[in-house]
Amino acid sequence: MEEEVLRLEGVTRNYRLGKTIVRALRGIDLVVRKEEILGVMGPSGSGKSTLLHILGALDTPDSGRALIDGTDITTLPERELTRLRGTRIGFVFQTFNLVATLTAQMNVELPMIFQRVPRSARAARAQGLLDRVGLSDRAHHRPNELSGGERQRVAIARALANDPGIILADEPTGNLDSESGAVILDLLQELRQEDGKTVIIVTHDPEAAAIADRIVRLKDGRVIEEVANV
Amino acid sequence: MFKDFFLLSARGIMHRKLRSWLTVIGVFIGITAVVALISIGLGLERSITQQVENVFGYNSFLIVGKEAFQSRRGTTEEISVDLDVIEQVPGVTAVAAVRSESGFVKGPTVGGKSVQGFLPVTGLSPTLVTEFKSFLGDVNFEPGGRFFTPGERDVVILGSKAASQLHATLGTTVEIENHPFRVIGIFAPSHDSGGFSFGLGKSGNADTLFVPFAQMDELFGKSDKVLLTLVKTANGADVDEVADRVKNALRDAGDKDVTTVTYSDINRQISTVMGSVSGFLAGIAGISLLVGGVGVMNTMYTAVLERTREIGVMKAIGARRGQILMIFLIESGLMGLVGGIVGVIFGLGLSSVVAAVIRGYFNVEIHTVASPLLIISTLAFSFLLGAFAGWMPARRAAKLPVVDALRYE
Numbered sequence: 172m173e174e175e176v177l178r179l180e181g182v183t184r185n186y187r188l189g190k191t192i193v194r195a196l197r198g199i200d201l202v203v204r205k206e207e208i209l210g211v212m213g214p215s216g217s218g219k220s221t222l223l224h225i226l227g228a229l230d231t232p233d234s235g236r237a238l239i240d241g242t243d244i245t246t247l248p249e250r251e252l253t254r255l256r257g258t259r260i261g262f263v264f265q266t267f268n269l270v271a272t273l274t275a276q277m278n279v280e281l282p283m284i285f286q287r288v289p290r291s292a293r294a295a296r297a298q299g300l301l302d303r304v305g306l307s308d309r310a311h312h313r314p315n316e317l318s319g320g321e322r323q324r325v326a327i328a329r330a331l332a333n334d335p336g337i338i339l340a341d342e343p344t345g346n347l348d349s350e351s352g353a354v355i356l357d358l359l360q361e362l363r364q365e366d367g368k369t370v371i372i373v374t375h376d377p378e379a380a381a382i383a384d385r386i387v388r389l390k391d392g393r394v395i396e397e398v399a400n401v
Numbered sequence: 402m403f404k405d406f407f408l409l410s411a412r413g414i415m416h417r418k419l420r421s422w423l424t425v426i427g428v429f430i431g432i433t434a435v436v437a438l439i440s441i442g443l444g445l446e447r448s449i450t451q452q453v454e455n456v457f458g459y460n461s462f463l464i465v466g467k468e469a470f471q472s473r474r475g476t477t478e479e480i481s482v483d484l485d486v487i488e489q490v491p492g493v494t495a496v497a498a499v500r501s502e503s504g505f506v507k508g509p510t511v512g513g514k515s516v517q518g519f520l521p522v523t524g525l526s527p528t529l530v531t532e533f534k535s536f537l538g539d540v541n542f543e544p545g546g547r548f549f550t551p552g553e554r555d556v557v558i559l560g561s562k563a564a565s566q567l568h569a570t571l572g573t574t575v576e577i578e579n580h581p582f583r584v585i586g587i588f589a590p591s592h593d594s595g596g597f598s599f600g601l602g603k604s605g606n607a608d609t610l611f612v613p614f615a616q617m618d619e620l621f622g623k624s625d626k627v628l629l630t631l632v633k634t635a636n637g638a639d640v641d642e643v644a645d646r647v648k649n650a651l652r653d654a655g656d657k658d659v660t661t662v663t664y665s666d667i668n669r670q671i672s673t674v675m676g677s678v679s680g681f682l683a684g685i686a687g688i689s690l691l692v693g694g695v696g697v698m699n700t701m702y703t704a705v706l707e708r709t710r711e712i713g714v715m716k717a718i719g720a721r722r723g724q725i726l727m728i729f730l731i732e733s734g735l736m737g738l739v740g741g742i743v744g745v746i747f748g749l750g751l752s753s754v755v756a757a758v759i760r761g762y763f764n765v766e767i768h769t770v771a772s773p774l775l776i777i778s779t780l781a782f783s784f785l786l787g788a789f790a791g792w793m794p795a796r797r798a799a800k801l802p803v804v805d806a807l808r809y810e
Contacts, residue, residue, distance in 0.1 A: 229717055229803045250721065257719020268714040268807075272412040282718040284405045329718065 176337060176369050177203035177226055181235035183392075184221050195221040197392035198235070203371060205336070208363055210383030210400075211373045217389040219373045220341065226371060227262060227339045228255045240336065257286050261330025265342035267322040269314040275301060275325045276310040282332040300328035304358060320351025327358055331366075338362060340372045344379050356382050406724070410732035413704070420700055425740040427696030432744025432783050433751060435686035436775070440752040442682055443770035446675040452766075453667050456535050462644045462663040464630040464651070482630050486654045492643035495633040497526035497533050498614055502621045506610060507576040508567030516567050521609045522577055523628075524617035527551040532633050545571050546586030549613050557582035561590040562607035575610070578620045582612060632661075641665060690786065693740065697790035701733045705794040712798045713806025722799040729795030730788050737787015741780045748779075 184196040195218045203209050203226075213219050224230035225237050228244050231252075237244050240259055244252060256262075269278045279297040288296075301307050304324040306317075314322055323343060330338055340359065344352030360382050362368040372379055380386055381400070388396040414421045464482055487496050504522035508515050530548045540548070542558075549556045557575055559567070564587045567575060574581045590607065618624070634643045644661040651659055705712070712725055752769040759767050 224804050227717070229807070253716065253719060253721050256717060262717050264714070264807075268710070268717075270711055270714070272416040273409070281715070284402075284409075285715070285719040285721065285724055287402060290405075333719070 173205040173207070175202050175204050176240055177201070177371075178238040179222075179225070179232075179235065180237075182225060182232040182237055183234045184218075184225065184230065184232055186221075195392055196225070196232070199392075199394060201387065201394065203369060205369055206363055206367050207385065208360070208370045208372065208383045210380040210386040211371065211389065212375070212380055212386055213389035218392040219389055221392075222389065223339055223341055223371065223373050226337075227260050228252045257282060258333050259335050259337060261327075261332070261335045261338045263323070263326050263330050263338065263340040263343045265345040267314070267319070267326050267346070269322055269325055269329070271314055274311045274313055275306060275317065275328075278314070278325055279328045279332055282329060286333055288333075296332065297328070300331050301325070303331075304328045318351070319347050320354055323347060323351070323355050324358065327355070327362075331362070336367075336369060338368050338370045340370065340374075342374055342376070343372060344374065344376050349378065352376065352378060403727075406728050406731055407735075409728050410735055413708075413728070413732050414735060417704065420703075421736055424697050424700040424736050425743065428690075428693040428737055428740025428783055428787065429744040429747065431686070431690035431693035432741050432779060433747040434689045435683070436745050436748025436779055437751040437755065438682040438686045439679065439775060440749060440769045440771060441755055441767070442675065442679040443772070443775070444752070444756060444767050445678075446671060447770055448765070448767050449671050449675075450668055451768075453671070454664065457664045457667070458535055458633075459664055460634045460636065460638070460640055461533065462632055462634070462640055462647075462661050462666075464632060464647065464659050464661055466658055466660075482627055482651065482659060483654050484630065486650050487630065487632060487647055490643065490647050490650050492634050492638040492646065493632055494635050495528050495532040497529040497631045497633075498524075498627045499526075499529070499629055500524040500614060500617050500624075500627045501609075502617065504577050504610070504620060505579070506563075506567065507579075508569050509573040509575060511568050518566075520563055520566075521606075522617075522620070523606070523609050523611050524614040525611055526614040527553070529631070533631050541589040543571070543587040543589050546588070548586065554613060554616060555580075555582050556585045556613070558586040558588065558611040559584060560607040560609045560611075561588050563610055566608065577610060577612065580620060582610075694786050694790050697733055697736060697740075697787050698793065700736070701729065701791040702794040704732070705729065705798040709798070709801065709806050709809040712801060713803050713809065716801075716803045717807065725799040726795050729791050729798060733791020733795070734784045734788035737790070738780060738784040740787070741783025744783065745776055745779055 179199050179201040182196055182199045183194070185192050185194050187193070199218075199222060211219050211222060221230065225232055225244075226239075228239055228247075231237070231245050231247075235245075239255060242255065244255065247255070269275075270281065273281065276294070276297045279300055280293045283293040283296065298307065298310060301310050304327055306321060306324055306328070309317060309321060309325075314325070317325065323346075327338075338359065343355050343359070347355065356379055359370050359372065363370055372383060374380055383400055385397065385399050387394055464487070482498070484496050484498055487493060501521055501523045503519050505517070506520045506522070507517040527549055528551070531551065543561075546558070548558065557577070559569055559575070564570070564584075569575050569584050569587075571584055571587060573584050575584055576582070588607075612620070632643070632647060634640050640663050644663050648659070648661050715725060749769070749771050756767040756769045759765055
């Protein structure tokens with residue numbers, strides 16, 4: 172049995188939307204192990220995104236415990252949360268979220284800039300990562316000069332910049348055609364196989380869910396089903 | 402580290418070219434106004450002090466009536482000064498005095514007739530020409546005219562109007578208080594340029610007869626009353642110190658109603674006046690700068706709103722609050738700085754134009770001042786103005802919860 176990298180215990184999270192209080196998570200227990208690909212599925216409003224935010228230390232639970240690599244993030248000060256995000260977790264978003272003013276390579280370098288990686292080491296690593304996602308020839312293009320699939324590959328390279336153990340992907344294929352989507356999913360699988368990364372994919376896409384070892388279904392802020400993929 | 406943030410900020414600015422330029426324009430108008438006004442103000446002050454310096458020199462001072470200087474009524478009040486006392490004071494190398502009386506004057510006989518009447522007669526020390534040349538300003542004689550030499554007696558120089566009234570020409574004899582004087586010079590008529598000089602031959606003195614100072618006693622009786630006295634100090638002597646010594650010596654001798662006016666006294670007065678003028682101008686410029694600052698603040702605020710999501714992404718991939726704050730502060734500071742640079746260039750240009758216009762229309766020599774201190778402090782100020790304007794929205798951006806920022810559409 173591999174060691175666990177993420178653990179949620181009785182996690183609840185409410186937030187205010189106008190005058191109503193949305194109970195996004197109503198007591199989630201979840202364990203994610205190293206080198207696992209976990210798929211999180213469920214209808215809109217089921218709490219998928221909130222769950223991903225907490226797993227990625229973007230948000231903290233109202234009650235319960237959330238451990239990332241054994242560190243409980245519920246009590247962690249903002250500065251430590253930021254450091255955790257910067258070094259242990261890589262995010263891949265549905266809408267890519269690249270910085271429009273920067274070239275592909277600078278986008279990949281950005282997380283390293285925030286971690287104060289020296290310039291030369293940074294450039295070399297960024298080039299290596301772009302090469303790995305097959306975009307070494309697009310390093311100096313800006314996001315608006317890249318196709319959707321290419322943008323998402325840059326985003327994956329960026330997620331890998333500080334060599335985090337965990338990759339969180341929020342609908343990574345949601346804005347892509349099936350061909351580009353397949354490339355992204357291959358990349359994510361490769362990350363687990365070759366680099367030993369833990370990958371969590373929130374998705375509606377059955378293709379994406381297909382690469383998961385295990386799928387967790389959410390509804391109304393609860394886990395309603397947990398199945399292993401064969 | 403800083404270099405990376407600088408690059409990030411610069412790219413942010415270049416990305417929104419038009420809006421960034423509009424912001425820069427907002428700053429640059431304010432800075433242009435400030436630089437132009439300060440530069441002209443300083444230039445005006447320098448031009449005035451330079452004129453005073455030209456007239457006065459560093460090593461001379463005036464003795465005038467106490468009231469004259471303080472009430473700024475000019476130096477026409479008669480005072481009682483014993484020149485011998487002044488000459489004895491250590492550090493004094495030359496003294497020149499001007500004394501004016503009204504005298505009975507008779508012109509040369511032309512065709513059996515001569516003109517007679519009362520005209521102003523002014524006694525001038527010959528040292529006025531030898532030692533205080535700058536104080537006289539430009540003296541223009543009709544051809545053949547000259548000033549009297551030290552020790553020369555019974556010679557007179559006529560103002561242009563006096564000469565024509567008396568029908569006197571060069572070499573003829575004019576009687577003053579029944580004493581004959583040979584005309585050795587006639588001042589050419591000239592317009593009053595409003596300079597600082599004593600104004601020999603200027604319109605105000607055109608009807609005056611000028612004689613050697615020493616002969617005034619013979620003509621009008623001995624009197625210590627003079628219009629003004631000029632004192633020249635030895636090279637290297639502290640003018641203010643010598644002035645104090647002269648003042649004390651005169652007081653000891655009983656001349657209590659006098660005061661000295663040195664170069665630095667006049668400078669002080671000019672500085673006081675120019676200080677308030679500059680303050681007023683700076684106030685006006687400050688308002689335009691404030692408007693520019695609000696412009697930067699507005700742009701930064703929109704920029705932050707627009708990029709809320711981007712800020713969320715940056716935080717998600719590990720950017721700390723301080724780092725985000727820094728990126729935005731550099732961005733707004735940079736816009737301020739560019740506005741400052743353009744503003745300094747335009748401001749100096751504008752002040753040169755204004756100086757040229759003043760020179761052309763008012764015939765007043767003005768040199769604009771572009772001191773490195775002014776330029777550097779303006780640039781530093783404009784950077785800080787931009788940074789300050791960006792500080793509030795930047796802080797807001799940095800403090801935004803990541804999840805909210807990511808969700809922002």
